[in-house]
Amino acid sequence: MSNVVTETIQKNAKDELSHSREINWMKVLFQIQITLSALCAFKFILYDSYWATIWFAILVMFLGHVGVAAGAHRLWAHQSYQANGLLRFFLMICQTLSGTGSIYDWVRWHRLHHKHYNTDLDPYNSTRGWFFAHSHGAVLALSPAQQRALKNIDMSDIEDDELVMFQKKWYIPMYLIITLLLPINAPAEYWGENLYSSVFILGWFRCAVNLNLSALIHSAIIIWGLKPGEKYPCDTNLVFILNKTNWISYHYIAPWDYKTSEFGQYGSDTISKFIQICEVLDCASVLKTIDSGTVRKALTASVLEKRNITECLLELCDYSPKTPTFY
Numbered sequence: 001m002s003n004v005v006t007e008t009i010q011k012n013a014k015d016e017l018s019h020s021r022e023i024n025w026m027k028v029l030f031q032i033q034i035t036l037s038a039l040c041a042f043k044f045i046l047y048d049s050y051w052a053t054i055w056f057a058i059l060v061m062f063l064g065h066v067g068v069a070a071g072a073h074r075l076w077a078h079q080s081y082q083a084n085g086l087l088r089f090f091l092m093i094c095q096t097l098s099g100t101g102s103i104y105d106w107v108r109w110h111r112l113h114h115k116h117y118n119t120d121l122d123p124y125n126s127t128r129g130w131f132f133a134h135s136h137g138a139v140l141a142l143s144p145a146q147q148r149a150l151k152n153i154d155m156s157d158i159e160d161d162e163l164v165m166f167q168k169k170w171y172i173p174m175y176l177i178i179t180l181l182l183p184i185n186a187p188a189e190y191w192g193e194n195l196y197s198s199v200f201i202l203g204w205f206r207c208a209v210n211l212n213l214s215a216l217i218h219s220a221i222i223i224w225g226l227k228p229g230e231k232y233p234c235d236t237n238l239v240f241i242l243n244k245t246n247w248i249s250y251h252y253i254a255p256w257d258y259k260t261s262e263f264g265q266y267g268s269d270t271i272s273k274f275i276q277i278c279e280v281l282d283c284a285s286v287l288k289t290i291d292s293g294t295v296r297k298a299l300t301a302s303v304l305e306k307r308n309i310t311e312c313l314l315e316l317c318d319y320s321p322k323t324p325t326f327y
Helices: 002-015 025-047 051-077 085-098 103-115 130-134 144-151 162-169 171-190 195-224 247-251 270-280 292-305 309-316
Strands: none
Touching (some): 051 103, 085 195, 103 144, 162 171, 195 247, 292 309
16 A cells, blocks of 8 residues: 555656756856847947937837737737738748747747746746846746646647748748848948947847847836736826836736737837738738727626636637637
8 A cells, every 4th residue: 555655656746847947058148148248339329330320220129029019929929910921921020130039939938928827837927026027037948847838838820820930940040141130231231330330239239129128028017017006007206207007917818909018008009009000001900809898798707607707708709719728
């Protein structure tokens, strides 16, 4: 009898995978390199560059952010709207331009983050603080338990997307050409910018900004999200520079709502307006959102039936069969 109990305990111990994560030193060194180089870029921005270079860098950074927010996040990760081939290609190029990894990998990690939000399986667990959610969690290798959870993430819709899989297959050469070579070469080639200025501004500084904007998608809730007990609007002078809301928390309840901004707004942010413009141009369609009446019905059903509110919302929305069920 004791042998059976011992074997059962040992089997359960094996099944209970470790949650400890080891440091990926290559990612740490890259983060240090890109941060220090981005700081050095301020010398070139302030004293040794053309205005054309600065405006071009802003444009490229904006396009990179559009690729991540409107593309990898709202289109591919959450399927909050549908896009035609031209828009999908444009967003794929913009996401590559951001230098934040392939769409496939970005979506996979983000879906893991949503499915296990604020648990030990969440690679960007915000309960461990802003720095962990923003930077520290990204430079740690996944724990054995997280690796198993990652394998269970439904990526069938992404694997059926030929454009995304093409980028995944050819990401390294695309990164070298689209992310680095073309943006760095353009200022030097077309208006005679100093090569060092171009490398630091269009290379290090731009990539650092885009990487941090992408990281903010997972850490923004700590900055712009209301905590339990906090008032809205804030009753401190902070209200003049920081507007905290519950919209980011709402994103984790209904992540397919295309109007929810990455940074605490709803429907009034640049990315939502971009998607609406694309709809007018017949490039985007089936823009998914939720009206207040549906939310009230879902809340009622959630309380009465003791069910998850996200499941209730999915049932009440007529587009639910087209929405991923990994949440």
